[in-house]
Amino acid sequence: MDFLAELETLLRQIPPGHFARVADVARALGDVRASAAIARVLRDHPELPNARRVVAGSGLAARGPFFNAFRGGPLLAELRAEQIELATKVSRRNGFRSVRTVGGVDVSYEGDRGFATLVVLRASDLTVVEEVRVTQPVSFPYIPTYLAYREWPLIEAAAARLRERPTVLLVDGHGQLHPARCGIACLVGIRLGVPTIGVAKHPLVGSIRGSLEPGGGAPVVVDGEVLGYAMRTSQSTKPLFVSTGHRVATRTAVRIVRALCRTRQPEPLRIAHVLATEMKRRQRKKVQEGLKLAPFPRSERPKAKGRGA
DNA sequence: GCGACAG
DNA sequence: ATCTTGTCGC
Numbered sequence: 001m002d003f004l005a006e007l008e009t010l011l012r013q014i015p016p017g018h019f020a021r022v023a024d025v026a027r028a029l030g031d032v033r034a035s036a037a038i039a040r041v042l043r044d045h046p047e048l049p050n051a052r053r054v055v056a057g058s059g060l061a062a063r064g065p066f067f068n069a070f071r072g073g074p075l076l077a078e079l080r081a082e083q084i085e086l087a088t089k090v091s092r093r094n095g096f097r098s099v100r101t102v103g104g105v106d107v108s109y110e111g112d113r114g115f116a117t118l119v120v121l122r123a124s125d126l127t128v129v130e131e132v133r134v135t136q137p138v139s140f141p142y143i144p145t146y147l148a149y150r151e152w153p154l155i156e157a158a159a160a161r162l163r164e165r166p167t168v169l170l171v172d173g174h175g176q177l178h179p180a181r182c183g184i185a186c187l188v189g190i191r192l193g194v195p196t197i198g199v200a201k202h203p204l205v206g207s208i209r210g211s212l213e214p215g216g217g218a219p220v221v222v223d224g225e226v227l228g229y230a231m232r233t234s235q236s237t238k239p240l241f242v243s244t245g246h247r248v249a250t251r252t253a254v255r256i257v258r259a260l261c262r263t264r265q266p267e268p269l270r271i272a273h274v275l276a277t278e279m280k281r282r283q284r285k286k287v288q289e290g291l292k293l294a295p296f297p298r299s300e301r302p303k304a305k306g307r308g309a
Numbered sequence: 310g311c312g313a314c315a316g
Numbered sequence: 317a318t319c320t321t322g323t324c325g326c
Contacts, residue, residue, distance in 0.1 A: 033314075036313090106316090107316075108316095109316085142315090142316060144314040144315070144316090145314070145315080147315055147316055148315095150316075151316075172315085172316070173315045173316060174315055177315085178315080179314085183315070184315075184316085198315085200315050200316085201315080201316090202314085202315060202316090203314085203315085204314055204315050205314080205315095241315085
């Protein structure tokens with residue numbers, strides 16, 4: 001059952017004349033963190049059953065009693081359980097000898113459509129040896145700590161079109177530096193069976209131990225355990241957060257990422273991001289041109305004025 | 310006033 | 317992630 005279907009199941013339970021708090025719906029789904037996403041979905045899809053009867057926590061918008069006896073499948077709790085299970089399968093041993101190629105995947109969005117690009121660079125000279133692009137509708141919203149379930153379908157589709165898999169794949173987001181120790185890089189690594197490294201631009205969990213010197217790195221500790229490193233590349237003050245996805249030792253992950261950084265972002269991710277954004281732009285342009293060229297279905301199109309061949 | 314959690 | 321144009325600066 002997907003996110004929207006699960007949400008609908010809950011919405012239908014609100015009795016006539018009753019209202020529900022967004023946070024209560026989120027908790028029924030399994031995680032209060034989904035509140036913002038649910039509010040967004042309801043705003044964008046007012047046609048969903050009882051969409052207008054789900055209100056903010058203040059309850060000011062309610063014109064009747066609150067309902068909160070939701071029953072049924074807590075989707076997010078199940079996904080969290082899966083993450084915890086996957087976390088036990090993460091390996092921090094290097095699943096390779098030498099790094100011949102390095103991949104990077106990134107996803108950009110336009111409404112409910114995602115655009116993914118996966119690029120593979122030759123490690124020796126950082127030239128692109130392969131790139132694949134994929135676009136698909138996306139149905140799972142962005143919910144903090146569940147990013148993997150939003151992006152996995154696109155990443156899987158992109159990986160499937162790859163002629164040859166990279167030695168190691170960089171993923172835009174955290175690896176073990178995650179509340180369930182299973183960020184998107186871990187899920188992708190395990191499901192793909194490829195060594196992966198999580199590279200995030202912002203922290204999610206843990207605290208940085210020590211100071212971050214320019215060009216240096218500092219351990220990020222969670223529950224007394226080092227699960228990743230914050231590292232400052234280039235001139236940037238803002239650190240990058242690197243952690244094991246799968247089959248890569250944490251220190252090795254840091255070494256690999258550092259070797260790939262010409263700017264703040266490692267080259268595979270920087271290039272993937274540029275290409276994904278470009279793909280989205282071109283698609284948008286194409287759609288606009290299509291609307292101009294064919295404002296009506298062919299059968300209803302007004303008769304064109306004759307113009308000499 | 311505090312906090313606002315990867316993309 | 318996305319909304320957004322030109323502009324100031326190294």
